[in-house]
Amino acid sequence: EKGGFEHFMLKEIFEQPRSIRDCMRGRLDSTQGRLVLGGLSEYITKLVNADRILIVACGTSWHAGLVAEYFFEEFCRIPVEVEYASEFRYRNPVIREGDVVIAISQSGETADTLAAIELAKSKGAIIFGVCNVVGSSIARATHAGAYTHAGPEIGVASTKAFTAQLTVLSMIALSVAQRKGTITEQKLHELLVEMETIPAKVEKALTLNDEIRKISALFKDARNFIYLGRGYNFPVALEGALKLKEISYIHAEGYPAAEMKHGPIALIDEEMPVVFIATRDSSYEKVVSNIQEVKARKGRVISVVTEGDKLIPAMSEFVVEVPAVHDALMPLVSVIPLQLLSYHIAVMRGCNVDQPRNLAKSVTVE
Ligand code: M6R
Numbered sequence: 024e025k026g027g028f029e030h031f032m033l034k035e036i037f038e039q040p041r042s043i044r045d046c047m048r049g050r051l052d053s054t055q056g057r058l059v060l061g062g063l064s065e066y067i068t069k070l071v072n073a074d075r076i077l078i079v080a081c082g083t084s085w086h087a088g089l090v091a092e093y094f095f096e097e098f099c100r101i102p103v104e105v106e107y108a109s110e111f112r113y114r115n116p117v118i119r120e121g122d123v124v125i126a127i128s129q130s131g132e133t134a135d136t137l138a139a140i141e142l143a144k145s146k147g148a149i150i151f152g153v154c155n156v157v158g159s160s161i162a163r164a165t166h167a168g169a170y171t172h173a174g175p176e177i178g179v180a181s182t183k184a185f186t187a188q189l190t191v192l193s194m195i196a197l198s199v200a201q202r203k204g205t206i207t208e209q210k211l212h213e214l215l216v217e218m219e220t221i222p223a224k225v226e227k228a229l230t231l232n233d234e235i236r237k238i239s240a241l242f243k244d245a246r247n248f249i250y251l252g253r254g255y256n257f258p259v260a261l262e263g264a265l266k267l268k269e270i271s272y273i274h275a276e277g278y279p280a281a282e283m284k285h286g287p288i289a290l291i292d293e294e295m296p297v298v299f300i301a302t303r304d305s306s307y308e309k310v311v312s313n314i315q316e317v318k319a320r321k322g323r324v325i326s327v328v329t330e331g332d333k334l335i336p337a338m339s340e341f342v343v344e345v346p347a348v349h350d351a352l353m354p355l356v357s358v359i360p361l362q363l364l365s366y367h368i369a370v371m372r373g374c375n376v377d378q379p380r381n382l383a384k385s386v387t388v389e
Pocket of ligand 1: 081082083084085127128129130131132133136179180181182265266269384385386
């Protein structure tokens with residue numbers, strides 16, 4: 024059942040080229056410039072005309088929501104708020120006519136997310152669901168939605184569900200942008216072509232496995248980790264830190280790299296591993312300065328860079344290279360080495376990777 028892998032988590036990490044492809048199948052066709060999300064068609068104009076999008080989710084799904092915020096703002100020019108479902112539901116949120124809610128959940132059973140949906144519904148909002156489990160409570164409670172089609176995710180740590188969520192959310196954003204006219208046909212075409220290359224690029228990123236296992240052996244006894252990224256890679260930093268803490272029980276924090284100097288930089292000393300998600304994008308130069316700041320304090324820099332980069336590798340103790348991808352789609356690829364890093368560290372520490380202590384696959388209590 025684990026398909027020859029030692030754990031479900033590793034199997035699911037390696038399934039990602041296929042699960043991402045399955046998620047796009049029948050929905051995206053770059054040659055026709057076509058994006059069809061069946062479950063949305065009836066309500067898509069609500070999204071196109073939305074004054075604001077509210078995204079509600081928990082955990083890894085909330086991280087996917089943070090990436091989606093950047094998609095919708097960049098491509099659709101719609102303001103977005105990303106909310107922890109548990110905070111949203113208890114604070115009398117402002118929900119206005121013209122607001123559209125997107126709920127993201129792998130299991131479709133997360134109690135707080137479900138309650139946030141019910142609250143928004145009671146105030147008259149239209150709710151879209153992005154779920155993996157077909158027929159789940161959240162899928163049923165929403166007005167419309169798109170399944171992620173990642174297949175069953177057994178490992179408690181979410182991996183393939185995350186990349187499938189990003190895939191669906193980028194397709195929704197591009198489809199809305201196309202209808203709104205906030206993206207040029209040429210740009211749209213470029214992005215659709217690029218999306219079709221993602222499964223192969225993820226495949227390539229997975230070949231880093233052995234290299235990452237070696238790096239993991241050197242850091243398995245660390246007591247803390249910091250993950251830093253900017254722009255589209257900021258939520259990836261949060262996701263890398265969450266993966267590490269939940270399965271290896273090492274304390275880890277993710278931050279937007281520039282926020283470091285507002286506090287966390289005080290933590291950096293010669294024992295602190297700092298993982299930079301530092302691929303070539305519009306914030307590249309800024310990230311270079313952040314790496315210098317960490318180096319000046321003797322932090323141990325591990326960088327995820329774009330293939331062929333020379334500058335950041337020269338500044339890092341360890342480097343892993345991922346294929347070049349458009350900024351907006353980079354999280355689909357840059358998260359892969361972080362999933363592998365957390366997996367190997369947890370295995371080396373003798374942790375129960377698929378069923379970490381104190382955690383359940385779906386959190387059905389508030
Ligand atoms: O099923 P959901 O996507 O609603 O679950 C949300 C979180 O409980 C979940 O992502 C959790 O954070 C994972 N264990 C992270 O790997």
